[in-house]
Amino acid sequence: xxxxxxxxxxxxxxxxxxxxxxxxxxxxxxxxxxxxxxxxxxxxxxxxxxxxxxxxxxxxxxxxxxxxxxxxxxxxxxxxxxxxxxxxxxxxxxxxxxxxxxxxxxxxxxxxxxxxxxxxxxxxxxxxxxxxxxxxxxxxxxxxxxxxxxxxxxxxxxxxxxxxxxxxxxxxxxxxxxxxxxxxxxxxxxxxxxxxxxxxxxxxxxxxxxxxxxxxxxxxxxxxxxxxxxxxxxxxxxxxxxxxxxxxxxxxxxxxxxxxxxxxxxxxxxxxxxxxxxxxxxxxxxxxxxxxxxxxxxxxxxxxxxxxxxxxxxxxxxxx
Amino acid sequence: xxxxxxxxxxxxxxxxxxxxxxxxxxxxxxxxxxxxxxxxxxxxxxxxxxxxxxxxxxxxxxxxxxxxxxxxxxxxxxxxxxxxxxxxxxxxxxxxxxxxxxxxxxxxxxxxxxxxxxxxxxxxxxxxxxxxxxxxxxxxxxxxxxxxxxxxxxxxxxxxxxxxxxxxxxxxxxxxxxxxxxxxxxxxxxxxxxxxxxxxxxxxxxxxxxxxxxxxxxxxxxxxxxxxxxxxxxxxxxxxx
Numbered sequence: 099x100x101x102x103x104x105x106x107x108x109x110x111x112x113x114x115x116x117x118x119x120x121x122x123x124x125x126x127x128x129x130x131x132x133x134x135x136x137x138x139x140x141x142x143x144x145x146x147x148x149x150x151x152x153x154x155x156x157x158x159x160x161x162x163x164x165x166x167x168x169x170x171x172x173x174x175x176x177x178x179x180x181x182x183x184x185x186x187x188x189x190x191x192x193x194x195x196x197x198x199x200x201x202x203x204x205x206x207x208x209x210x211x212x213x214x215x216x217x218x219x220x221x222x223x224x225x226x227x228x229x230x231x232x233x234x235x236x237x238x239x240x241x242x243x244x245x246x247x248x249x250x251x252x253x254x255x256x257x258x259x260x261x262x263x264x265x266x267x268x269x270x271x272x273x274x275x276x277x278x279x280x281x282x283x284x285x286x287x288x289x290x291x292x293x294x295x296x297x298x299x300x301x302x303x304x305x306x307x308x309x310x311x312x313x314x315x316x317x318x319x320x321x322x323x324x325x326x327x328x329x330x331x332x333x334x335x336x337x338x339x340x341x342x343x344x345x346x347x348x349x350x351x352x353x354x355x356x357x358x359x360x361x362x363x364x365x366x367x368x369x370x371x372x373x374x375x376x377x378x379x380x381x382x383x384x385x386x387x388x389x390x391x392x393x394x395x396x397x398x399x400x401x402x403x404x405x406x407x408x409x410x411x412x413x414x415x416x417x418x
Numbered sequence: 419x420x421x422x423x424x425x426x427x428x429x430x431x432x433x434x435x436x437x438x439x440x441x442x443x444x445x446x447x448x449x450x451x452x453x454x455x456x457x458x459x460x461x462x463x464x465x466x467x468x469x470x471x472x473x474x475x476x477x478x479x480x481x482x483x484x485x486x487x488x489x490x491x492x493x494x495x496x497x498x499x500x501x502x503x504x505x506x507x508x509x510x511x512x513x514x515x516x517x518x519x520x521x522x523x524x525x526x527x528x529x530x531x532x533x534x535x536x537x538x539x540x541x542x543x544x545x546x547x548x549x550x551x552x553x554x555x556x557x558x559x560x561x562x563x564x565x566x567x568x569x570x571x572x573x574x575x576x577x578x579x580x581x582x583x584x585x586x587x588x589x590x591x592x593x594x595x596x597x598x599x600x601x602x603x604x605x606x607x608x609x610x611x612x613x614x615x616x617x618x619x620x621x622x623x624x625x626x627x628x629x630x631x632x633x634x635x636x637x638x639x640x641x642x643x644x645x646x647x648x649x650x651x652x653x654x655x656x657x658x659x
Contacts, residue, residue: 150501152659170422173507184498188437200429201506203422245502 101126101253101284102147106156109142109308116142118308119156124286126252129279131295132288134305135406140288141181143305144257147286148178161252174202177246181258181288183238187231191222191241194230195248202249209248216244220274236267243274253284260294272297296396306404319399326365328394331375333359334385340378347374354401359387364402423512430503430516431523438486439524448482448528455589471536472621473594478532479556480585480614483525487564488577490517495657496574510655514565518647521561529553548624548632555639556617562646563613569653588614613642 102124109117117139124130132140145151147158149169158165163172185194192213199209217223220240225233230241239259246254259275260268275298279285289295295302296316303313312319337344338355345353351366363371368391379386392398400406438444456474460467491514494500503513533553537544564581571577589595591605592614598606609615616639620632 148505150504150658170507170509173505176505178505180498180501182498184502186433186437186499189433197429197433198502198506201426201503201508203425203507 099126100124100159101128102130102158102160102286104143104147104156104158107143107146107153107158108155109139109146109151110154115308117146117153120303120305120308120310121156122303122310122313124284126284127279127282128300129275129285129287129298131299131302132286132305133290133292133295133299133302133400134404135290137307138305139308140290140305141257142308144178144255144286144288148176148255149173174249175252177249177251177254179243179246179254179256179259181261183235183242185230185238185242185245187229190227190229191217191233192226194241195245198245199248204249212248212250216247220244234267236263236270239263239267239271240274243271247278251283253286254278256285256287258288258290260289260291268294292395292397292400302396304400304403306406312403316396319403320394320396322399322402326394327368327371328392328398329363329368329371329375329389330392331361331363331389332387333361333379334387335359337361337379337382337384340382340384343382344375344378347378352402354405362398362401364398423508423515426503426506426508426512427516427519430513431519434486434490434517434520435523438490439520441486444482444485444524445528448485448524449478449532451481452477452532459595468540468542468625470594471540471542472618472625473592474536475529475533475553475621476556476592476594476614476617477589479525479529479553479617480560480588482528483521483557483561484564484567484581484585485521485524487517487521487561488568488571488581489574490520491565491568491654492571492574492577495572504658510658511651514569514647514651514654518558518561518565518650521564522557525557525561526553529557542625544625545623549621551636552617552620552624552632552639555636555643556613556620559613559617559639559642559646562643562650566646566650566653569650569657584612588612591615592618594618613639616642 100123105121106119107117107121108115108119120143132143134140142151146153147160147165149165149172153165160172161175165172189197195213195216196209199213204212214223217226220243222237222241222244225237230238233241243259256275260271263271272294275285275287279298287298299316301313301315302319303310336358338358341353341355348363348366348371351371352364353361355361372389375389452474455477456470459470491500500513504510536542563584567581568577571580591609591612593609598609598615601609616635620635623632
């Protein structure tokens with residue numbers, strides 16, 4: 099059964115279309131990812147689905163409740179973790195959880211038990227009486243997720259959950275999300291981290307400029323590029339200025355510069371591609387640092403599908 | 419459904435009291451400022467101190483209800499906490515009413531302390547059937563005024579700056595500093611457009627020995643309440659469309 103059904107969901111701000119008629123279904127217990135660069139419409143989509151923004155056109159059903167007529171009922175079954183940790187600095191960790199539980203009408207004995215259980219599960223029990231404002235960024239993120247779970251929702255929306263976290267905190271949070279998924283919670287995750295989407299999601303919708311350009315499993319997305327060879331080349335100096343020349347030398351292949359000195363070449367006959375790369379580097383006196391034939395990753399699939407550089411996407415968000 | 423909304427209003431008001439209002443800046447702005455103002459008038463003319471009490475209570479109501487109203491909405495919009503409230507299964511109107519009630523309860527606390535202290539120390543016997551409705555409606559009016567000013571602007575400082583204009587205009591033109599009847603006619607007209615004028619009049623009626631009903635003042639203040647609360651609700655809803 100589908101926990102979420104989205105049909106023709108559209109959001110316009112004046113003449114700008116932020117989300118352009120997207121449709122998708124999310125099954126109960128599925129971890130569904132919305133993957134795309136900054137400004138692709140992921141957060142706007144989530145905001146519409148959780149009732150913080152009204153769709154211009156189209157609609158959605160969450161847990162069988164229509165967004166336009168049954169948003170209050172739908173909200174009872176939703177937990178939402180926004181892209182910023184927005185609990186109250188003045189309240190302690192436990193008070194924040196209890197306050198959220200009371201907002202959702204959770205009975206006193208249940209909410210106290212659940213708040214303590216969540217604090218233990220998220221490793222924050224020892225700090226339960228400390229003010230939220232004194233927590234580290236990773237702890238704030240964990241408590242924000244705990245607050246979204248305190249009313250025992252059926253669907254959890256996670257908007258960029260690991261943005262701004264250090265590597266260790268981000269890994270720990272990913273394990274937590276994975277645990278929640280294995281417990282049967284339906285999760286919608288927006289992220290611009292390809293590795294995160296690959297590690298966590300059952301299916302991924304790739305969003306670009308407000309549209310979903312492809313929905314598939316991470317394996318399915320990777321298969322899309324596995325049929326073609328992928329060669330990664332690092333030049334000794336800035337080479338992206340000569341992208342036109344390199345592309346012209348490699349008809350039938352696709353050249354994408356990841357940064358000024360690093361490029362990936364999708365498709366083409368590998369021996370011919372290698373030969374042309376050597377000639378290109380000599381002709382422009384660039385030098386070659388490394389050249390590899392690689393197994394396609396989700397990043398390669400993303401690049402192929404969207405035509406965007408994944409590093410440019412990470413830079414936009416200030417990500418790792 | 420309405421029970422959920424009532425619970426949400428109560429919770430938000432209690433949370434705001436704790437996190438914003440019962441703090442030194444709000445208390446000093448809500449209480450110290452009107453008391454200092456009144457003391458200045460007392461030092462100038464100690465014989466008429468009783469006459470200043472309705473004005474003192476009115477100013478306490480005005481400054482305490484609006485002490486943090488602009489902060490509790492704009493600040494929470496900025497840090498995203500207001501969205502957290504809007505994610506709960508309650509209406510946007512209930513969230514705004516919760517914010518208004520936070521200012522209301524803080525104002526009630528401050529106004530009750532000032533009223534009790536002055537009534538007991540000066541042995542005043544106000545007409546409670548007039549005093550209580552006047553205080554309650556005034557608290558709602560000025561708390562709603564604070565809420566409206568905060569949803570009109572995106573930044574805390576913009577809302578606070580904007581709110582200072584009607585606040586200080588009201589202090590000078592409400593009849594406490596200078597009698598309205600002695601003002602030029604154009605200032606009298608402006609004075610009649612300000613809610614604090616009716617609060618002061620109503621409270622004076624409640625404290626006066628001669629029987630006079632502040633019913634008209636109560637009705638006018640109810641009109642001001644509608645004028646502030648409904649646009650504030652509408653504008654907050656619009657922010658999330």
